[in-house]
Amino acid sequence: MIELKHLRKQYENATPLKDVNAVINDGDVISVIGPSGTGKSTLIRCINMLERPTGGQILLDGVDITAPKYDLTLARRRMGMVFQSFNLFGHLTVIENLMLAPMDILKKSKQEAYDTGMALLRRVGLAGREFQYPEQLSGGQKQRVAIARTLAMDPGVILLDEPTSALDPTMVGEVQAVIRDLAQSGKTMMIVTHEMNFARAICNRVFYMDEGGIYEDGTPEQIFDHPQKELTRRFIKKLKVLEFSVESRDYDFIGAGAEIDRYCMQNDIPPRTKYRIRLAFEEIVQQMLLPILGQTPIHAMLEYAPTEEQVTVTVAYGGERFDPAEGDNELSYTVLKRAVDGLTYSFDPEREAGNVVRVLIREKA
Amino acid sequence: MKIEKKLNEKTLVIELEGRLDTTTAPQLEAELKNSLDGVTELVFDLGALEYISSAGLRVLLSAYKTMRGQGSMKITNANELVKEVFEVTGFSDFLPIE
Numbered sequence: 220m221i222e223l224k225h226l227r228k229q230y231e232n233a234t235p236l237k238d239v240n241a242v243i244n245d246g247d248v249i250s251v252i253g254p255s256g257t258g259k260s261t262l263i264r265c266i267n268m269l270e271r272p273t274g275g276q277i278l279l280d281g282v283d284i285t286a287p288k289y290d291l292t293l294a295r296r297r298m299g300m301v302f303q304s305f306n307l308f309g310h311l312t313v314i315e316n317l318m319l320a321p322m323d324i325l326k327k328s329k330q331e332a333y334d335t336g337m338a339l340l341r342r343v344g345l346a347g348r349e350f351q352y353p354e355q356l357s358g359g360q361k362q363r364v365a366i367a368r369t370l371a372m373d374p375g376v377i378l379l380d381e382p383t384s385a386l387d388p389t390m391v392g393e394v395q396a397v398i399r400d401l402a403q404s405g406k407t408m409m410i411v412t413h414e415m416n417f418a419r420a421i422c423n424r425v426f427y428m429d430e431g432g433i434y435e436d437g438t439p440e441q442i443f444d445h446p447q448k449e450l451t452r453r454f455i456k457k458l459k460v461l462e463f464s465v466e467s468r469d470y471d472f473i474g475a476g477a478e479i480d481r482y483c484m485q486n487d488i489p490p491r492t493k494y495r496i497r498l499a500f501e502e503i504v505q506q507m508l509l510p511i512l513g514q515t516p517i518h519a520m521l522e523y524a525p526t527e528e529q530v531t532v533t534v535a536y537g538g539e540r541f542d543p544a545e546g547d548n549e550l551s552y553t554v555l556k557r558a559v560d561g562l563t564y565s566f567d568p569e570r571e572a573g574n575v576v577r578v579l580i581r582e583k584a
Numbered sequence: 585m586k587i588e589k590k591l592n593e594k595t596l597v598i599e600l601e602g603r604l605d606t607t608t609a610p611q612l613e614a615e616l617k618n619s620l621d622g623v624t625e626l627v628f629d630l631g632a633l634e635y636i637s638s639a640g641l642r643v644l645l646s647a648y649k650t651m652r653g654q655g656s657m658k659i660t661n662a663n664e665l666v667k668e669v670f671e672v673t674g675f676s677d678f679l680p681i682e
Contacts, residue, residue, distance in 0.1 A: 551638040557672035
């Protein structure tokens with residue numbers, strides 16, 4: 220079991236990990252996902268101490284491996300790492316790459332290391348390549364050798380840092396197949412990946428990283444189908460978000476309209492959908508809410524989900540319960556209702572902006 | 585929004601260009617206020633109109649009501665998106681759209 224307690228990694232100009240807390244159970248296969256620059260690779264490089272954390276603790280079966288006098292070779296024997304760029308020794312043959320560490324560190328005999336190495340090469344589909352040098356192999360083959368080399372140390376934990384990112388797309392599948400096989404072996408694994416379908420297929424847990432930590436930790440079903448937190452939802456659905464805060468009637472609506480146009484152009488949103496977005500924004504905010512609300516701030520958010528080809532316009536505002544359907548601007552409400560594919564209103568008195576109008580606009584050919 | 589008026593005897597053609605929305609509708613409303621006296625046929629040429637919202641519809645509706653007492657009113661050349669707004673709101677049921 221690995222416990223991360225208030226883990227922090229700070230560089231001179233950035234702090235990718237602010238406060239990471241997690242328990243990784245034996246046998247967990249965890250996909251680490253999130254936008255670029257959110258500390259995913261830093262996290263797994265800290266876990267095996269390739270990067271020394273600037274704060275917090277990492278407990279490996281209860282032993283603090285960040286303690287100053289801790290012998291790191293003990294932890295590294297138990298945690299193998301697969302890198303994006305393979306990191307094979309170019310001057311050694313494939314089998315020598317696999318035999319080196321078991322002989323040096325585990326003090327295995329040459330024969331034993333060779334036998335284990337050959338068995339692992341068969342497992343990753345590379346029997347017959349043992350006497351070739353890395354430069355004679357394709358990217359996918361090199362990465363499979365790197366995985367076999369990690370396995371040669373028989374680590375309980377395997378950390379994989381974007382193992383398919385440097386590969387030609389045609390070779391991604393062969394490496395993923397090996398990792399899939401490995402995921403069923405009962406070893407604890409953490410894999411940083413941008414391949415969402417792959418992440419979902421192999422893991423029992425997902426860490427979504429953002430804002431300097433593990434922003435949401437859940438099962439693949441939770442994270443991919445029912446994310447609980449806002450940034451996870453945006454990332455998973457690849458949402459393109461545009462927000463406005465309308466403070467008064469003097470708000471720059473012409474500027475806001477231009478921003479919506481720009482947003483639609485950047486996201487290749489068809490003209491008919493753009494028209495309906497602008498209509499929804501205008502009818503709700505300018506026609507129905509502003510005359511009633513006066514100075515009460517209105518928050519409007521557009522979310523475009525390219526995978527679902529739909530736009531959601533959410534308008535939230537404070538004050539007493541006010542459902543635009545019950546207002547006196549019938550024409551505006553009719554235009555809105557008829558122009559969109561879904562219209563809901565909800566009120567939560569506990570929230571500051573408790574009134575929420577949500578509109579759904581689907582792209583149509 | 586650009587508004588151009590062409591009066592030919594008792595027929596007034598109003599060409600609209602741009603967007604007829606909350607911001608620009610008052611402009612059209614003001615133009616219409618003093619233009620309809622003696623007019624028996626009012627034509628809105630929307631060939632260059634990109635967008636219309638309920639604010640614009642309201643001004644057209646008001647003009648329609650005025651014209652009903654003194655003649656007729658019709659819409660011409662509206663683009664597909666603008667036409668769709670007339671259709672979904674039922675305006676096309678009573679307003680001639682060509």
